[in-house]
Amino acid sequence: MRYRETIDFIRSLYNMDDFIPLHTPVFMGNEKRYVEECIDSTFVSSVGKFVDRFEEMVAEFVGTKYAIATVNGTAALHIALKLVGVDEQCEVITQPLTFIATCNAISYCNAKPVFIDVDRDTMGLSPESLEAFLKEYTTMQNGTCINKTTGKKIGAVAPMHTFGHPCRIEEVAEICEKYRIPLVEDAAESLGSYYKGRHTGAFGTVSAFSFNGNKTITTGGGGMIVTDDEALAKRAKHITTTAKVPHPYEYIHDEIGYNYRLPNINAALGCAQMEKLEEILADKRQMADIYRKYFSKKPKITFVSEPESSKSNYWLNAIMLENSEARDIFLKECNNAGVMTRPIWRLMNRLAMFKDVQHGSLENVEWLEERVVNIPSSHRSVQC
Numbered sequence: 001m002r003y004r005e006t007i008d009f010i011r012s013l014y015n016m017d018d019f020i021p022l023h024t025p026v027f028m029g030n031e032k033r034y035v036e037e038c039i040d041s042t043f044v045s046s047v048g049k050f051v052d053r054f055e056e057m058v059a060e061f062v063g064t065k066y067a068i069a070t071v072n073g074t075a076a077l078h079i080a081l082k083l084v085g086v087d088e089q090c091e092v093i094t095q096p097l098t099f100i101a102t103c104n105a106i107s108y109c110n111a112k113p114v115f116i117d118v119d120r121d122t123m124g125l126s127p128e129s130l131e132a133f134l135k136e137y138t139t140m141q142n143g144t145c146i147n148k149t150t151g152k153k154i155g156a157v158a159p160m161h162t163f164g165h166p167c168r169i170e171e172v173a174e175i176c177e178k179y180r181i182p183l184v185e186d187a188a189e190s191l192g193s194y195y196k197g198r199h200t201g202a203f204g205t206v207s208a209f210s211f212n213g214n215k216t217i218t219t220g221g222g223g224m225i226v227t228d229d230e231a232l233a234k235r236a237k238h239i240t241t242t243a244k245v246p247h248p249y250e251y252i253h254d255e256i257g258y259n260y261r262l263p264n265i266n267a268a269l270g271c272a273q274m275e276k277l278e279e280i281l282a283d284k285r286q287m288a289d290i291y292r293k294y295f296s297k298k299p300k301i302t303f304v305s306e307p308e309s310s311k312s313n314y315w316l317n318a319i320m321l322e323n324s325e326a327r328d329i330f331l332k333e334c335n336n337a338g339v340m341t342r343p344i345w346r347l348m349n350r351l352a353m354f355k356d357v358q359h360g361s362l363e364n365v366e367w368l369e370e371r372v373v374n375i376p377s378s379h380r381s382v383q384c
């Protein structure tokens with residue numbers, strides 16, 4: 001076996017003989033206590049103090065004025081895009097290297113994605129590629145950026161912070177401002193990640209986080225919309241809670257809304273997880289340091305470190321193999337030996353639903369697709 005030593009090394013980190021998953025949640029604080037408290041209160045569903053507290057904790061951590069909890073990250077993204085006005089007249093610029101949720105949320109708005117390349121170091125939307133596309137293919141009409149090829153409005157730019165590594169979000173934000181396009185960050189993977197000291201998700205007009213079971217912290221399933229805009233925050237709460245007009249007993253709804261609210265029992269889990277977030281992040285950073293040191297001695301493998309000017313949460317550690325052949329051997333050997341590793345997502349432009357989507361050069365995503373592999377990244381207390 002070509003990668004025997006690396007597989008043994010990963011095993012030694014987790015000190016366990018059976019299957020080593022890619023990422024497992026860790027419950028080491030008040031999770032059981034808060035969930036029990038929630039059950040005892042009978043307020044397990046759509047209202048309760050844990051939802052409010054969880055929202056406050058996330059807003060404070062991210063540094064935005066408002067946070068609105070949702071049933072999952074995809075729902076948060078859907079509403080974030082809707083809030084900035086994305087509809088069937090629109091296209092949304094995103095990267096083809098992302099989890100399907102980004103493109104699903106765009107599709108739920110009846111809009112179409114446009115795929116722009118990423119940078120190799122951040123694996124997130126490239127500001128240069130974005131600007132090159134906007135310059136060549138769009139025109140400004142009455143303050144609105146229109147795609148000359150399709151006649152559609154560019155309704156939003158939606159970059160994603162891949163595996164928790166921030167993209168060059170400040171430059172992306174500047175370009176969006178110049179072309180008057182709303183910015184919606186898919187920050188699902190990047191709770192605890194900063195660009196130039198500012199938390200990811202705080203750059204967008206509206207942004208979205210996920211608390212799915214495989215993310216840095218979890219509520220079982222859950223998401224969060226964040227924004228500094230009071231009107232958008234109010235509207236986010238309104239349409240994620242069936243657009244019900246407040247009234248002590250009457251049921252009146254003033255538009256088509258969504259049942260996207262996060263149940264209180266999930267929020268109870270979220271509050272306990274938020275209390276441990278700093279500790280979890282510290283362990284992840286330590287883990288990344290151990291991997292970086294180990295792989296620095298392997299000339300044919302590159303550990304993916306946080307890009308310049310940023311601090312990554314190192315949600316999922318990643319390495320780059322020398323080519324697709326080496327990648328395939330690595331994946332096969334690890335998975336056969338019970339150490340879970342996986343390639344990056346199949347690029348969005350290769351999926352049947354998005355194969356005809358307009359795109360710029362895809363040189364870097366295709367380069368990364370051949371090389372990048374995620375390696376086990378769980379908090380180590382779970383296994384010890």
Ligand SMILES: *Cc1c(COP(=O)(O)O)cnc(C)c1O
Nearest residue numbers: 072073074099101102188210212
């Ligand atoms: C996890 C994730 C989401 C949201 O997923 P949910 O499972 O709906 O919470 C969105 N975008 C990306 C890139 C993700 O990784």
